[in-house]
Amino acid sequence: MAEVELAELLCMEEKVWQALVEGDAGADAALLAPDFVGVYPDGIAGRDAHAGQLSDGPTVERYALGMARVVPVGGDHAMLIYRARYRRVGAVADEVMYVSSLWQRHGGTWRNIFSQDTPEGSGVP
Secondary structure: OOHHHHHHHHHHHHHHHHHHHHOOHHHHHHHEEEEEEEEEOOEEEEHHHHHHOOOOOOOEEEEEEEEEEEEEEEOOEEEEEEEEEEEEOOOOOOEEEEEEEEEEEEOOEEEEEEEEEEEOOOOOO
């Protein structure tokens, strides 16, 4: 995929993270497909659960994304893979996750249809 698509997908992914920082469940849900599936260290969640975590406000204080790359998956799909360093609200230390985020272009915009987070140091080479 072209470098511009990497920048575009990274921008979309940052909007998801910014929704977590702002506690904006509506913005979060708007970026996720209705049938979104997230696979996390503590379980599997759909779009409603992902956005629902913001019902009490922000869940992330700050974040930084790096090591991003795009893997083409087919016509209107692309996998964004990156490293996220972030701090949860109320935490005293940062956490690091490696994220695989599958995006689908629909009607000229991208929507996230799948995401999987792997904690750094989980034994995966």
